[in-house]
Amino acid sequence: MSRDIDQTFTALPLRALADAALARARALGAEHADFRFERVRNASVRLRDARLTGSHDATETGYAVRVVHDGAWGFAAGVDMSMDAAARVAGQAVAMAKLSAKVIRAAGGTDRVELADEPVHGERTWISAYEVNPFDVPEEDRVGRLAEWSSQLLAADGVDHVDATLMAVQENKFYADTAGTVTTQQRVRLHPELTAVAVADSGAFDSMRTLAPPAGRGWEYLDGTGWDWDAELAEIPELLAEKLAAPSVTPGRYDLVVDPSNLWLTIHESIGHATELDRALGYEAAYAGTSFATFDKLGELAYGSKLMNVTGDRTAEHGLATIGYDDEGVAAQSWDLVREGTLVGFQLDRRMARLTGLGRSNGCAFAESAGHVPVQRMANVSLKPATGGPSTEELISGVEHGLYVVGDRSWSIDMQRYNFQFTAQRFYRIEGGRLAGQVRDAAYQATTTDFWGSMEGVGGEGTYVLGGTFRCGKAQPGQAASVSHGCPSALFRGVNILNTTQEAGR
Amino acid sequence: MTRTARTTAPHELVERALELSRADGCVVIADESSSANLRWAGNTLTTNGVTRGRTVTVIATVDGVQGTASGVVARSGSDATDLEPLVRAAEEAARRAGPAEDARELVSGGPPSDDFTAPPAETSSAVFETFAPALGESFAQAGAEGRELYGFAHHEVVSSYLGTSTGLRLRHDQPTGTVELNAKSPDHTRSAWAGHATRDFSDVDPAALDAELARRLAWANRRVELPAGRYETLLPPTAVADLMIYQMWSASARDAAEGRTVFSAPGGGTRIGEKVARLPLTLRGAPTADGLGCAPFVLAHSSGDDLSVFDNGLPLEDTEWMSEGTLARLVGSRHSAELTGLPAAPMVDNLILDGGGEQSLEEMVAGTERGLLLTCLWYIREVDPATLLLTGLTRDGVYLVEGGEVVGAVNNFRFNESPVDLLARAEEAGRTERCLPREWSDYFTRAAMPALRVPDFNMSSVSPGV
Structure with missing residues (x-):
């Protein structure tokens, strides 16, 4: 297991830059200051019909200083790797805080930025759970694997085209704050995806995509x-052929057994985003x-239903939002968001935790890169399986x-997370407790x-899968984040099903 | 450890990287960016920022027995001026990648841009010099009148320097500015929105935007609950822009020729030449359009389905995607042109829809017996590529028009509609106006669209969201 932090990162003058920046911020009277150095490498390859269509390998490196000064935030980012430059960036952050304070007071604002307490963690190192760094695998092997899989799919009857992509990320983060927490972290994540496409003589076409989630x-x-x-x-070619030949769904109310490969995204949209406290507060x-x-509905x-238990965490192994410490030096935690159907928690950063009197932050402050200011970002938000609960087949048998x-x-x-609409890779009819073939055009x-x-x-532990995405977007200027959602299969009664062909007026 | 991040001119970076290249071909793009932003909520500034950045992208091409390979490596920030490892990494990537299917001769010919050796253009917080105080006054005004203002102002300038081993030396400066203003009643049951795209903020008037929002919030004093259904609907330019942009993103020549999109013809080929719009609407990209100017040559930082790094520097001309209602062009690189037998037509970074209409949106409202006037669309996602059925929400104001006047505000809806079908059904197009596409403004801001009157827009369900 290559579980050491990349030496090309630790060889950078991280500590020296941090010391210079924090010393300057302190000297200028900052109540709090943190220094964050990030190097993010993002590589992608795309193949069509087993041939390389495009590749890209981008690395972004830089650092940022954030301060609380006279009760206001200030943020500045830099790239020049000298102590003088780091100190200058700290000075810019303080200047921004002063400017911000002036504008806020001129508008009659009295709020002061205060941060929830967090234990000082000293020096810590954290590395995500992986065995082989994808960047240690030669590019020809990465492309070769996708080409081999694409060829395998293309060779099957009824598959006309295959799209394949692989995204790989290595993220290195160094953080130091004036309280004395100093963390050096490394995360690796991957998202391989293949889609088979069939085009019928009639002109009808459809696709079937791998369900393999992006993973840490x-x-x-x-x-x-x-x-x-x-x-x-x-199984993809056969599933695709069946889908293309399947009857169109009859719209109406149906009981749904939702597989984790679909349910993770419904959790993301309808629970993950809805329990972000910055949204609830209007930011x-x-x-x-x-x-x-x-916020006034917390606890009420x-x-x-009573079966619904949802947690937020930064601790799930291989989770995309899993980390040791957030961008405010808060250690990773796991907490309840929904307990027996009732809202009992939110996702927090240190300022909101203090503002709302909720105690300690649960560690949800993150920035996309050094050039971005940390905002509250989604934890792994997951639906708990039922202890000793049913298998997916047993759930289906009850429908x-x-x-x-x-x-x-x-x-x-x-925009308030009420009304949603989802489709799927495949919908199967359930008749008398058994699967009865695919249907098309359902939402x-x-x-x-x-x-x-x-x-x-709610399904048992055996049905539990960790899904997720690389591309959760939020804030202005826009920032992307990766997040996982674990869930079991689950049964929902009387859900409205649309026929998308009829919706299109055909 | 010190670096010369701010002292090396971008054109020198391009020249030095090209000199370092040992590959058969090399393309270098240096992007110098600067930006300033302000964000506000509840009549007070929340976050702000000023950024400067540099990204150097090196594309190495290596000829081999089986074809030409390409490698693309980009570095931003601290490492961007460390050129030798960057060039070697691109060459290594090319050698290891295997043949690139889009490989072509690199583009050559044409004189260098006059300003290729000049310093990059840049923006700073000074761009908000008159806007910021005016915004502050609007906060005060809105607060006094019981409105909460939310929103975001962003200005960015990117100077891109493109050099190739075939002798191209091109530069493009792209200013992009947006402002979005959202007003809410203090209880958040009423919400209105206005957006504006700008090149330099000299044409942005927060007071005028706020006044328009005040008028719209007043419209919402009368609340009308309407069920799902098909309604005569006036889509304002921003909503039309968001739909047309998604349609352009789905207008790949290669995908259409492969039978995989709404623009595929049953039995093979594409729908080019087919009448798709009921009205004589023309949809075009025009790099030199007044106020909407964008790069007049291809800037490709990586290859994709209809974009090729080998096309870097290829001149972009005015392109009619739809001519007087007839599908005319689909998006494609030189490579996809060869695969499909269609002309190469790379994407242009602006979009104009024009049907010669002269009516303003207000005049279209006055000419409406009963219908819905939308503010904008939100969370637009594809449901079915075969019809290009999209779903999404109405947001920040659906107004009921009766007898030529707005008589109240209606609940929000989820819609299910295809832009291609809307073009086939739209029965009136208003005056083409510059607008900010709300949904896609993170990616696409340069648009001019008419409002469209659709006789039977499909509001699939009611959304309680505000």
Whole structure:
């Protein structure tokens, strides 16, 4: 296991830059200052029909200083690697804080930025759980693996085209603050994805995509650790052919058994974003939106049925939002967001934790890169499986007339996280407790609390899968973040199913 | 450890990287960026920032027995001026990648840009010199009148320097500015939005935007609940822009020729030449369009389905994607042109829809017996590529028009509609106006669109969200 922090990162003058920046901030009277140096390497390859269509390998390196000065935030970022430059950036951050304080006071504002207490952690190192750094694998091997899998799919009957992509990220982060926490961290993540496309003589076409989630793993993921690629690739051509020939769904109310490969995204949109406290407080009101789960409803809002238990965490092994310490030096934690159907928690940063009197931050402050200011970002938000609960087949057996929903595809939800609509890679009819073939053109549409309120069955640990995304967007200027969502299969009663062909007026 | 991050001129970086190249071909792009932003919520500034950045992208091409390979490596920030490892990394990537299917001769010919050796253009917080105080006054005004203002102002300038081993030396300066203003009633049950795209903020008037929002919040004093259904709907330019942008992103020549998009013809080929719009609407990209100017040559930082690094520097001309209602061009690189037999037509970074209409949106409202007037669309996602069915929400104001006047505000809806079908059904297009596409403004800001009247827009369900 290559579990050492990349030496080309630790060889950088991280400590010296931090000392220079923090000393200057302190000298200028900052109440709090933190220094963050980040190097993020992002590589992607894309193949069409087993041939390389494009590749890109980008590394962004820089640092930032953030201060609280006279009760106001100041932030500045820099790239020049000299002590003088780092100190200058600290000075710029203090100047920004002074400017900000002036504007806020002129507008009659009296709020002062104060941060929730966090233990001083001293010097810490943290590395994510992977075996083989994907960047240690030669590019020809990375492209070669995708080409081999693409060729395998293309060789199957009924597959006309294959798209394949692989994204790989290595993130190195050094953090030091005036309280004395100093962390050096390294995360690696991967997202391989293949899509087979079939075009019928009639002109009809459809696709079937791998369900393998993006993961906080290394190259071993493509060798079969954590996912059975051979099994998934082997079944895709047949699943695609069946989908293309499937009857169009009859719209109406159905009981749904939702597979984790689909449910993770519904959790992301309808619980993950809705329990971000900055949304509830209005900071995202003009852009990402607010939340129906407002702060005054904490401890009272009936989010869903009694079976619904949702946690936020930064600790799940291989989770994309998993880390040792956040961008405010807060140690990773796990906490409840929804307990037995009731809203009991939010995702916090240190300022909001203090502002709302919720105690310690749960460590959700992150920036996309050194050039971005940390904002509250989503933890791994996950639905707990039922201890000793049913298998997916057992959940299906409890449905007389319904649909089994597998794999995410289309998604959309409103700015307060009420009304959502999702499609899937595949919908299967359930008749008399058994699967009865795929149907096409289905979408499920619901209101968040109705949907979670209709959850009548939760699968056991054996159905639990960690899904996720590389591309959760938020804030202005926009920042991307990666996040995972674990969930079991679950049963929902009486959900509205649309026929998307009819929706298109055909 | 010191570096010369701020002392080396970008054109010198390009020249030095090209000199270092040992590959058969080399393309270097140096992007110098600067930006300033202000964000506000509840009538007070929340965050702000000023950034400067540099990214150097090196594309190495290596000829081999089986074809030409390419390697693309980019470095931003501290490492961007450490050129030798960057050039070697690109060459190594090219040698290891295997043949690139889009490999072509690199573009050559043409004189260098006059300003290739000049310093980059840049912005700073000074761009907000008159805007920021005016915004502060709007906060005070809004607060006094019971409105909360939320929003974001952003200005960015990117100077891109492109050099190739075939002798191209091109430069493009791209200013991009946006301002979004959102007003809410203190109880957050009413919300209105206005957006504006600008090149330099000299044409942005916060007071005028706020006054328009005050008028719209007043419209919402009367609340009308309407069920899902098909409604006569006036789509304002921003909503039309968001739909047309998504349509352009789905207008790949290669995908269409492969039978995989709404623009594929059943039985093979594409729908080019087919009448797709009921009105004689022309949809075009025009790099030199007044106020919407964008790069007049290809700047490709990586290859994709219809974009090729080998096309870097290829001149971009005015391109009609749809001519008087007839599908005319699909997006493609030189490589996809060869695969499809269609002309190469790289994407242009602006979009103009024009049907010769002269009516303002207000005049279209006055000519409406009963219908819905939208503010903008949100969370637009593809549901079905075969029809290009999109779903999304109305946001920040759906107004009921009766007898030519706005008579109240309606609940929000989730819609399911295809832009291609909307073009086929739209029965009136207003005057083409510059607008800010709200949904896609992180990626695409240069648009001019007319409002469209759609007789039967599909509001699929009610959204309680505000």
